[in-house]
Amino acid sequence: MGLLxxxxxxVFWVLFVALWSTPYTGSASVEEANALLKWKQTLQSADTSVxxxxxxxxxxxxxxxxxxxxxxLGVSCNAEGRVTRLNLMNSSVxxxxxTFPCSSFANLAYVDLSMNxxxxxxxxxxxxxxxxxxxxxxxxxxxxxxPEIGLLTKLExxxxxxxxxxxxxxxxxxxxxxxxxxxxxxxxxxxxxxxSLGNLSNLVSLYLYDNQLSxxxxxxxxxxxxxxxxxxxxxxLSxxxxQTLGDLTSLAHLHLYMSQLSxxxxxxxxNLKFLVDLKLxDNQLSxxxxxxxxxxxxxxxxxxxxxxxxxxxPKEFHNLKxxxxxxxxxxxxxxxxxxxxxxxKLQNFTVSTN
Numbered sequence: 001m002g003l004l005x006x007x008x009x010x011v012f013w014v015l016f017v018a019l020w021s022t023p024y025t026g027s028a029s030v031e032e033a034n035a036l037l038k039w040k041q042t043l044q045s046a047d048t049s050v051x052x053x054x055x056x057x058x059x060x061x062x063x064x065x066x067x068x069x070x071x072x073l074g075v076s077c078n079a080e081g082r083v084t085r086l087n088l089m090n091s092s093v094x095x096x097x098x099t100f101p102c103s104s105f106a107n108l109a110y111v112d113l114s115m116n117x118x119x120x121x122x123x124x125x126x127x128x129x130x131x132x133x134x135x136x137x138x139x140x141x142x143x144x145x146x147p148e149i150g151l152l153t154k155l156e157x158x159x160x161x162x163x164x165x166x167x168x169x170x171x172x173x174x175x176x177x178x179x180x181x182x183x184x185x186x187x188x189x190x191x192x193x194x195x196s197l198g199n200l201s202n203l204v205s206l207y208l209y210d211n212q213l214s215x216x217x218x219x220x221x222x223x224x225x226x227x228x229x230x231x232x233x234x235x236x237l238s239x240x241x242x243q244t245l246g247d248l249t250s251l252a253h254l255h256l257y258m259s260q261l262s263x264x265x266x267x268x269x270x271n272l273k274f275l276v277d278l279k280l281x282d283n284q285l286s287x288x289x290x291x292x293x294x295x296x297x298x299x300x301x302x303x304x305x306x307x308x309x310x311x312x313x314p315k316e317f318h319n320l321k322x323x324x325x326x327x328x329x330x331x332x333x334x335x336x337x338x339x340x341x342x343x344x345k346l347q348n349f350t351v352s353t354n
């Protein structure tokens with residue numbers, strides 16, 4: 001064997017081992033591309049500007065860049081060429097999710113199909129995806145929220161608002177311990193708010209408003225110590241406001257208006273010292289305004305109108321120096337008004353029909 005051959009033999013051996021030990025992702029990439037193309041064929045909007053980029057080049061090999069979905073608009077991949085993100089927000093996509101090949105995407109963590117014309121149910125197979133972010137808002141989706149959604153235990157954001165979803169909120173959503181945002185507003189959801197939502201200890205925003213939810217607000221909502229925004233308004237909720245809401249010490253926005261809540265306003269709401277926006281109007285609340293409201297020094301908007309509240313307006317209101325809007329009309333208040341203009345920011349104050 002010549003000297004040159006002896007010198008090159010280790011090089012060839014290294015190249016041989018490298019070639020056979022490196023995972024080949026081309027076939028996987030093409031498999032995902034074909035799966036997306038099959039879904040595209042079921043859509044009524046396959047000729048939209050975004051989806052026209054979803055093509056395979058028959059002149060190239062199966063592992064070529066032209067066959068890779070990573071080059072398609074709305075599709076992103078990891079370093080191995082596997083699809084990780086699908087963003088078709090506001091892309092005129094019209095069709096259903098029933099034919100979406102969930103089982104074909106082992107790395108798909110981010111899906112945004114909001115502001116399209118998707119209809120039909122949310123398939124239970126969506127639970128097979130390793131999702132961290134799911135946004136299906138502002139579509140025409142209908143049917144129930146599948147209980148299998150509780151299997152998406154890595155999910156951090158779940159947005160399903162402004163659809164035609166009905167039925168109850170599944171208890172299984174309480175299994176999504178990583179969830180920080182839950183938005184189900186403006187649907188046709190009915191039944192009670194699941195007590196299991198109290199398990200979502202990382203939740204920062206909870207938007208369930210503009211539905212047909214009934215029953216009482218569960219005490220377990222008070223477990224959501226990270227919560228900043230809580231909007232349950234425009235439902236058919238009844239019963240009293242739970243005292244446990246006073247434990248939500250990070251809360252900045254609390255919207256419970258336009259329901260059938262009754263009983264007195266709990267003193268514990270005065271613990272919410274970061275509260276900026278408190279709206280309790282258009283309910284059946286009775287009794288007096290708690291003096292503890294004087295602790296809400298960050299409050300800019302306070303809506304108490306159209307209730308059965310009575311008694312004196314607390315003198316502690318003079319501490320609310322950041323108030324911009326105070327609406328208290330159509331109650332049964334009596335006595336003198338405290339000095340509520342010390343902060344110099346009040347722009348809108350209504351107290352008629354008392």
